[in-house]
Amino acid sequence: MDTNGIPSRLRAADTDRERVASLIQAAGGEGRLSLEEVEERLGTVYSTKYTDELEKLTSDLPKPAPKRRPVAFGHPAVRIHVAIAVVLSVLVIARWTVSGVPFFWPAMPMFWLAMSVLVHARVRGARRGFRRGDGVVVA
Incomplete structure (x- = not known):
């Protein structure tokens, strides 16, 4: 716990895991990751407990471009x-x-x-x- 009583590590929710898994699958589809890397990272995604561990899995991947609203x-x-x-x-x-x-x-x-x-x-x-x-x- 930090000084404010907020836990320093937050537990990951299923939606967090699904978001990271979709990023990894998209990176695999684009050819940024090999099939073995995708399988390894997806296995790790579904076994993680904390959000900071999920962030490490996609730290070397480019961030998706924000969606633009139609004008x-x-x-x-x-x-x-x-x-x-x-x-x-x-x-x-x-x-x-x-x-x-x-x-x-x-x-x-x-x-x-x-x-x-x-x-x-x-x-x-x-x-x-x-x-x-x-x-x-x-x-």
Whole structure:
């Protein structure tokens, strides 16, 4: 135990072992490890008790690249559409400030401009293979 009462070595969970095993199998599939090394390391993975022992098994392997989220507004046509919608929104707001009308009437045109941009991004995203749960990320 260290000074905070937290154990210095943590016991490995099955999910930790599976994560390391998949990294080792991927390295074997890429040719970074021989078949004997893969078998030896996998045997060690499933017999380890602590997480620091698991880290030693993959310390000489490259770390997997982080997954990038798809960019829905990355297509040039969608970016142009966004720029046009912003310019039109600014012009409509300027017209509203000059007109002196007490209610904010540009809300409706701006809403439909935003909807058109979102639909355009969604259509472009569907063509690029985005799924519903991917979300929308602005590049």
